[in-house]
Amino acid sequence: MAPRKAWIIAGCVGALSVIAIVLGVTLSQGLSFQPGCESCRPDGDMMDYLLDTGHISHRDGLLVTWYHAANNRSEMEKALNSDIMVLEADVNVEGLNTPNETGIPIMAHPPIIYSDNTLEQWLEAALNRSNKGIKLDFKSIKAVGPSLDILRKQTEKGRVQRPVWINADILNGPNVPIPIAVNASQFLALVQEKYPNTTLSLGWTTLYIASAPNRTYTHHMIESMHNLVKALPQKVTFPVRAVMVRAAWPHFSWLLSQSERYSLTLWQSATDPVTVDDLLYIRKHSAVHQIYYDLFEPLLSQFKQLAQKRSSSCRG
Template identity: 35%
Template sequence: MRNSREPFPMPAVPRSFKKYILFQIVGISLIIYIWYIINGGFIPKFLVPRLPFLDVGPDVGCLVFFNKDGDASKVRWAREVNSREAVKAAMKDDKVDMIAADVILRGHGTTSQTLVPVMARPPKTNSDITLSDWLQEIKFGSKGIKLHFHSIESVEISLQILKDFNELNPMKYPVWIHADVLQGPHGGPTVIDLQRFVKTQKRLFPRCTLSLGWTTATQTDMRQSAYTWEMVWDMLDMVQEWDFENQLLVFQARLSLTHNSVPQLKWLADNTGASLMVWNADGDAVINEDIMHLAYRFSLEKIYFDLGHPELQLHLDRHRYYSRTKLDHFALKRDEVMFKHDMWLKMGFHRQKNSILASTEAIILASPLVYIITKSKYLPTSEIYIQGRIRFFNRNNREAEDYRTGLDIYLRATKYDSFEEIVGIRCFIGVGGEVEVTGSNLPEKIEKFRNTARVTPTSSNCYRFKIVDEKYRVTIAVQPLHDCTTLESVEEEVEMVPLVKVEIPSRLTSNEQRPFILKMDDVKRQGLIDEISVKHKL
C-alpha cells in the first residue's frame, strides 16, 4: 500500500508547452520595450499633462514631464525668446523642451514706463509682444516655460497675469519663475527686493519651479572668480528663512564663474535639496573641463545646462557619462583630499538648525555644541597622521579670543560622549594663527604639558595643518594660506615643517586605538573643513 505521507508524483510538463510560455514572455517583453522606446516611457508623453490622477500642474518637474531618463542635461532650452517670431519658431522646434524669456514693464526704467509687462531684456525697454500675448502663443503646445524677471515692479503684475491665465488655461507643463535675488561675482546690487518677490510668488503663483540666482558681470579673467562660500551660505540662509520645503527649487550659476565654485555650489545643493542650472553667456571664455567637472560632481537628475553653444553642447552630450576621464589635474587631485562624510560621525546637538552643515564636498562646524569623530580608530604611531584645511568665518561679527577662538583637534580621546568633557590631547589652531598642544580634562595624576607657537594669518582666514601622534611625542604643522578658494589651491604633496613638538607624559602613553575628533572651541567663529584625511606614510 502507498504511504500517505509521500507526495503524489506530478505529471511532466510537455516540452512544447514550455516553449510556448517562453515565447509568450519574450513576445510580451519585446512589446513593452518597443512601447517604452516609442513613447519615451511607460506613460505616453502626450498623455502626461492630461492624466488627472497625476495632478499635473505648473510645478511638474522637467524630468517627469519630458521623460528624459532622469538626466537633466538632456533638457533643451530656447533662450531669450522675446519676440513674436522667436516664440513661434521655438514652439515649432521639436528639439526645444523649455522656452526661456525675459519680462519687464514697457518703457522699463524710463519716464514713459507703463504697467504692461512685455518680453524684453534690459537694456531694451520694449518688445513686439506682451506677456499676455506671449502666453497665448504657448498655451496649446507641450513646451515648458521659464520667465526671468528684471524688475520688482514687473513681478506682481506679471504673476497676476500668469495666475489668471492658468485659471482659464490650466498649465499642465513646467513653469519656472526666475530672479537674481543676491549679489554675485562682479555683479551689481540686486534690483529684485527679495522679501517682496518671495511673498508675491507664494501668494499669486506658488505652484511652480522657483529659480534663484546671483547678479554677475564680465571681468577680464573670470577664472580667478568664484561664487564664494559667503555667497552660497547667504543663499542657504535665505532659503531656510522662507521655507521652500514643498517647492521645486533651482539655483542658477554662470558657467564661466564655476571653475572655482563647484564645491560651493554642490554644498548648497546638498543642504537644500535643490538642483543647479548652469548657463553660458555669449562671449564668455569657457574651457570644456569646467563643464566636465560640474557633470562629474552633480548627479544626472540634479544639474541642467543651458549652454547656447553647439560645440559646448556636443562636448557635454558626448562625455556626460564619462566625465571623470575629462577632468583636469586639480579636479582629480581634489578627489583624494576632499572631505569624505562617510568616514565621520556626528556628535553633540547636531539637530540644532545650522549647527552642522555637511556635504560630499565640505562640512561647516558652526557651533561648539557639535563635533565630528572618525568612524575608524587609530594607534599612536609616526606612520599615521591627520591633515586638512580649515577656513574660519565670522558670520556673527564677533571679536575673537586668543587661544580660544578656533578649531580643536583631539587625539587619544578616552571620553567624548559629552562636548564639554572631551578627555585626551587637544591640538588647537586659532583664528589669529595661534597653535597649541595641551591636555584636555586629564586626571590630576598626569603631569600637565603645553607648548604653543604662532603663525602670521592671511586675509583668507585659512590654514592647512598636519598632526602626527608618535606615541611619546605629538607634532603639529600649520601653514597659513593666501588662496583658499581657487581650484588650483587644492593640496599638493608638499612636506610641512612641524611647528610645535610636545613630549607626552609617560602615564598618558597607550597602545589602544582612539578616534580623531574635530570641534569648534567657541561660538565666535564658524569653521569650514573642505580637505581632511587620515593618511598612512608609505
C-alpha cells in the same frame, strides 16, 4: 550683504514660508490638471514632465534643451517651431521708468522697454501651440506682480498644464561692483502671495571679463541664498555661471546636499570660456538629475558626446 540685512530678509522670508504653505493649498483648490500626470502642472518637476511627455528618455539634465530670449514675435515663432524643450523668455514693463510706462508686462530683455509681444500674447501662443516647459526671467520687480496675476488667471482656467519656472537674480554675486539684484524679499513675497505653485529659479548677479582677474562664488554667497529659501515650500533651481562653478564646486556641492528640492542650472554667456573638462568634473561629482546645462554650441554637443562616451564605458 550686511549681516543684519541678511537676517532681516531671512526672517521675513521665513514668516512668508508659513503663509505660502497655507496659501498654496488654498490657491490650488479648484485647479484642474491632466489626470494621471503629476508633473503636468506649474509646480511639477521639469525633468519628470519632459520624461512623462516623451521629450527625454531618462532623468538627466544634460538631455534638456533651452531656447534663449524667445521674446519678440519673431523669436517666439522660431522657438515654438523648434524641437527645443523649454522656452526661456524675459519679462519687462512697457516703457519702464519713462513717462510712457504702462505697467503692462511685455516680452523684452532690459534695456529694451518696448516689444511687439505682451506676456498675455506670449502665453496664449505658448499654451495653445506647444507643450514646452516655461521659464520666465524678471530683471525688474515692477514686472513681477502683474505677470503673476496673468499667470494665475491662465492657471485657474486649467490652461497651464506644464511646469513654470519663475526666475530672478536676487543676490549680488561675483565681480559685481554695484547692487543690481532684484529685491529678494519683495520678489519672494510676491511669488508666495500670487503664484506659489511654481518652481523658483533664483540666482546671483555676476560679471565676468576674460581679460581681467575674476572672483568666483563664495561660501557666504551660497549660504546667504540657502538661508533665504530653506524654509520655502517650492522646488528651487539655482542658475549659476558655468565658467565660475568648478572653482566654487565645494560650495555648490554643499548647497545641493541641503535639500532634495534643489538643483543647479549652469548657464553660459556667449563669450565665457567654459571648458569641457570643467563640465565633466561637475558631472562626475554630482547626480545627473541635479544639474541642468543651459549652454551654447558647439560646447554643448562636445560635452554631451564625451559625457555619454564616459557613461557608456562605465556601464561596459
